[in-house]
Structures are given as C-alpha cells and as structure tokens.
Amino acid sequence: MDLASIGEFGLIERIRSGQSLPSGVMGIGDDCAVIPRGDGLDTLVTTDLLLEDKHFILSDITPFQLGWKSASVNLSDIAAMGGTPVGSFLSIGLPNGLSAEWMDDFIAGYRKASGGCPLLGGDTTAADKLCINVGVLGECPHGKALLRSGAKPGDIIYVTGPLGDSGAGLKIILQGLKRDEDALKLIERHYLPNARLSEGLVLSGLEGVHSAMDISDGIASDLEHILKASGVGAEVDVTRLPISAELQRVSALYGWDTIALAVASGEDYELLFTASPEVKIPFENHYAIGRIVEGSGIVWKGTGEHFTGFRHF
C-alpha cells in the first residue's frame, strides 16, 4: 500500500498506535506534547518541518521572512496551548549557493519572531534543497495547557483574527498576480504570521475556556480536530467569519470566494478556541463564529448549498 493512500492522519495514527505513555504524558494529538514534571509546571514541545518547494519558494520569500515564519509557526503551537516558550532548536539543511548574508538575514527574522525565546541548539548540514526543522520547548502551569479535547456543547467558538488572508497571499504568489498594496498585505500575512502568544497565555488563565488550537489548515479541517477530540459538533455562521478589507477587495478583483478561503486555505496561525458564553474575553481581537453543539461534524450556516461540501474536509 502506498503511503499517499493512507494520508497524513492515517500515517500519524500508524506512528502513534501501540505505544504506552508514562502517566500524565500527552503525546501525539494536540498542538504540543505535554510532559508533567515535579515543579508544578508541564513541559510543552512542538516541532515543524518546512521544505523548499513544498512549504515555500526560495526565490520568492526573503530570508528574513523565512526565518520569521520558521520560528513563528512553532511558537504558534505553544500559543495554542497557552504556554510560554522557553527555547527553540533549529535544524537547517543548506543547499549550495546561499550566502552568509542570506543566513544572517534568516537568523535576524528568526530572532525577531522569537522575541525573548532564545535559540538553544540545532543542527546544520548540506542539502540539495533548503530544509528547515524547528522545535520549540515551552512550559505552562501543571494541568493548565489548553487542549483540543475540552469543548462543551453551548461553548462559543472564537477566532483571534481575520481568516483567509494567508491563503490568498499564497494564491497571489503561486499565480504570479500583481502585488499592489492589498496584495502585499496578504502576502505579508502569509510570510510573517504572528504567533498569538499573549492571547494564548490570557486564555489559559481564564476559567471557562475549554479548548484551543492554532489554525494551520483552515477551520474546516482544524475545527474538526477539536470536535473529534471533544466528542461534540459545531454550528459555524460563515457570515460572522472575520474577513479583512484587503481580502474582500482582492477577492472582488479576481472573483474569489472569500468564505472558501477563510475556512479552508490555512496558515492563518490565528487561535481557534471555545469558551462558555459567560466568559468575558479580555482582549479585543476575538470573533465569535459559531457554537459547539451535541453530535459531531460542522453545520455551516449562512451560506448557499455549494458550501456544505466543507463538511467532508
């Protein structure tokens, strides 16, 4: 059987199955692994692989942007757990022809996105194509990590910012469309995502916030992870999805479906979280997009027939 026919999640299931974990340890299945320790904290670990021509086009992305993004997508997983990053680890396979200045700019972007989180180790090697793996070590108070598995019927579903910008930016890059001010803003959202660390930290301290993850594949896919892990369903009102003015204008220009981009294009790295209706979210950038219900799967509201297909993502 070819690996492609199993798919990513089938593959992960094969890797995960048949392993017994020490008590209290959470392995594969959330944004980070969670490993309790003796000082009242849990260690969090996440890792992401970024490959040239699969995740980025080296001739388009600047080294600063690539360094930024490599750090940021991992810090976003720490944010999704409500954790604090402690240190990062960079493995990089470098093809011939990159300059020392390229590397300096990459590291500058990496450090800028990392904020106070120091780069503590890694590996460097030669490669045919650029290959980057980042791991981040974080921590949170014991038992306080925001998991995917806690969503409860009645919870409001929130996201922390506009959806679809990153995917639209990628379309502009791949299709070679013109880069006016709006397009550049969308590309920036694709290349320079912000890890929502402060929002994650606030959410992990709030009673009644029941689940969270970061949006890497688009909510049509990502919300399903929360639903499956929690044994619940969801209703999402697509008229309430936050769509940026830039995405609206660029989509009008090219006839793109903003809602399809918002739910299924991914790499926005906003947080997706659920909380009891009585919880007051103490930061501005929170957008209620639906609610958790009994059952399973997503019911999309406020859209035409064409849209029900997203149920099967």
Add this chain to the structure above:
Amino acid sequence: MDLASIGEFGLIERIRSGQSLPSGVMGIGDDCAVIPRGDGLDTLVTTDLLLEDKHFILSDITPFQLGWKSASVNLSDIAAMGGTPVGSFLSIGLPNGLSAEWMDDFIAGYRKASGGCPLLGGDTTAADKLCINVGVLGECPHGKALLRSGAKPGDIIYVTGPLGDSGAGLKIILQGLKRDEDALKLIERHYLPNARLSEGLVLSGLEGVHSAMDISDGIASDLEHILKASGVGAEVDVTRLPISAELQRVSALYGWDTIALAVASGEDYELLFTASPEVKIPFENHYAIGRIVEGSGIVWKGTGEHFTGFRHF
C-alpha cells in the same frame, strides 16, 4: 561570501553570537542544551537532521536500520550528557513511492532503538527526498550533566568501544565492496549504532569524571571540542585505540589505515570522556587512549610522521 567558505562551525558561531541566555541555561556548544528547572532536574534537548544522499542512501539502508539510526544518534547525545531520555519527536518528509510497510519497518526500528523512550510528537509532510529530523528531550539531576568543558590536565582519556568500524562500513557501502561476514559487521556498526545511555548514566554519577561527548565526527575532530571547551591539550597514544578484529581483517584486505579510520572517520557513537586517574570505571567497555595535558591541541603518539596531519583537523 558563500556559506561553504564559513564552514559548519563558522555558521554555528554566527547563529550563536549576540544572544543572551537566561541564567543557568546552556545553549549551543555541547551535545545537548541544558535548561535548569525548579524540581532539581535539568532538561536536556538535542536534535539531528538526516537527509537522503547526504547521510544515507535510501536504496541501501533498510527502513528498520534507518529508523533505528535516526533515534540512536540523538539518544547518543543524551547519553553523552549522562542524561535519561524522556521523549522523542520525529519530523519526516516522505517522497512518493514509499510504502506503508516501509513506514511500519522504519517505526519498528525507531522504537527498538528508543527502548522505553516514547515518541511524543513530530511532523509529517511530502518531500522530494527523504528528510528526517529527530529531537530528543531528556533530563538529569541539576548541575550533573557531563559537559565538554570540564577536562583537567592529568585526566585519562577514554572511549567506550572500538573506533573506525562505522567509517569502514560506510567505505564498504560507498565503494560497493563485497559483503562478507566481517564487512556486514562493520556495516551494521554504521547502520545500527548503539547509544551508550547506561554508560553515560553511570559516568554522570561518578566523582572525578570531568568531561564527555559522543563520537560523531571521529576523535581527531571531537576531542578538539573537549580541548577547546576545557582550555587544555591532549596526548593520544594511537597504539591504544581499540580496533575491532573485523576492522583489522577488512583493512588488511584492502590496505586501509586502521588508525586513520579510527581517529577520523566518525559515526561510531561511542562516548569519549575524561576522568581523574584514580577514578575506577565500573563498566568493562572502557579503553584508555591518552591523557589530558596543559596547553592545546592533540599530540599523537605511537605513529609515524604521516600521522601528524591529524593535528590540523
């Protein structure tokens, strides 16, 4: 300036420089990063990138062997610090055409080499060529990690097993030499290295063991790291290097210099450590190969003129 002209260590220095670390944290520069925490333990982290055609030839290595080696070379870094592995993280970029059975065998080898250390997370993606990054999280009692920086004049220099086997195995693979029983043993040493976890753990508990690292590049290069980190020099008696019977026989057949292989071919993943002469090493597989002296650099003893070149590795 091309990156190649800087070299690996120049590159690492560029990445490391200009960063301030939290008190007590040790980042780049040893086998693992060391991060103190509040429960009397230090967290250890290491990571290694293995790329097809750079670190292995996919058509030659079996998936079991590749899985084993991917885990083992990282566990070896935990061993070199005298730590205990807690969990591992596997990022894997998979080219088209690999089967599910291939992946199952890879995971079987990975798990076998991991012993009780669970696989807690990772990332999977498509790739043009197979690309593997493993990270391992470990721990040790606070302040007890075996560092490269503690070697003292008068210390005896030890290794935990025969040197050069892995490099000879690689020569046999790359040159397509015949695979008799001896050759297969050397290839096995290349593909199925053993992380010296129990030895590392014993050493970290012994008063008077001053420094350690694992041998990944060959002692001509690796011992220099200990010397530089410790501000000392070394005398190595090459007649005392442990050379396996297999390596002797195969080298006789092809006219290979066993000593050159032993000091410079790498990937043996034995431990290299230094200890006061009065320390009794309580496991059998320890071989005294020289001693630490004042000064800097390695003086090679017991060999002809041709051998002094290794000083400049």
